[in-house]
Amino acid sequence: MQNQTSTVTTVRKASISTRISKPLQLIGAFVLGAVIVYAAGFVSTSAVHNAAHDMRHSQGFPCH
Amino acid sequence: MIFRQIVFYALLVGAISGLVLTVAQTWQVVPIIHSAEVFEQESASVPAIEQAGQLARVHDHSEHKHSADAWSPDNGIERTAYTLLSNVLTAIGFALAIMVVMVASSSLNNAAVTWFDWRHGLLWGISGYTVFWLAPALGLPPEIPLAATADLEARQIWWLFAVVSTAAGLAGLAFGKPPWRWAAPLMLLVPQLVGAPHAPGAMFADQPPAAAAQLEQIAQQFIGATAIANIAFWLSLGLVSAWAVRRILSPSGNVSPSGPELPPEIESSSV
Secondary structure (H helix, E strand, C coil): CHHHHHHHHHHHHHHHHHHHHHHHHHHHHHHHHHHHHHHHHCCCCHHHHHHHHHHHHHHCCCCC | CHHHHHHHHHHHHHHHHHHHHHHHHHHCHHHHHHHHHHHHHHHHHCCCHHHHHHHHHHCCCHHHHHCCCCCCCCCCHHHHHHHHHHHHHHHHHHHHHHHHHHHHHHHHHCCCCCCCCHHHHHHHHHHHHHHHHHHHHHHCCCCCCCCCCCCHHHHHHHHHHHHHHHHHHHHHHHHCCHHHHHHHHHHHHHHHHHCCCCCCCCCCCCCCHHHHHHHHHHHHHHHHHHHHHHHHHHHHHHHHHHHHHHHHHCCCCCCCCCCCCCCHHHHHHCC
């Protein structure tokens, strides 16, 4: 019986944490995407620029 | 764990649509870039000092692009490989962003799974194309190398402004309630009314007249070529993302490592 109660508590705790963190998880995934796009499209370090050069021109990122 | 699922599927979506983009680019886009670079090499070999000075002024970052010690991929397979890599990376980033918005919009509409068939995939793809390519391209058409341009940072800021404003406008039209919905078309117009920064004078002022005329023609072709390559890219990205989001949201596809979904009564009692 006690075992069951503790399981329910654990389940509740788990459910609270997933409920709270879903928007946070979505925000995290979105920010990760933005960072990747920034790195590939905007960083002007010459090696990154030269590697991504043709992509930047064809995707319409401001390049030169 | 929805973060993990979105990241996993974004890798897949990015690989597929990045490959589609790379194939689409080899048709017109890459040959045009190469033909513009022929002029670049020619003008670099002209020993006219004023011309070089002008080139450096218009091209404020030209020192790092054209300096001999900066690494750049060799033409041919290496360059194509890096373009493929950049295309896939960018596509993964776009896929992450668009799938997050798709998932968020489904909880807004409460019509999760039926919402993402192939027609909605096309619609999301067209929206992505409008936000990330068309709206910035209206102010800053994709340029070929050698084109005179305004300050890089100013253009990057305008690009970002156009993307955010257009995304907000489309979201307002699609999901907004009346007072906000009326403001949405304004959000689409504002970046275009503000206008993108442009360099004064002709686009290829630092070139001899005959070369400038040819380059202007090439620049026109380039806009059409990138428009086609990018619509192929965004339609594939939208379609595959819709498939992925449907799998993420459908109960059978939801094999989360933290175990099965909780029964609703436990969830509601924990609030």
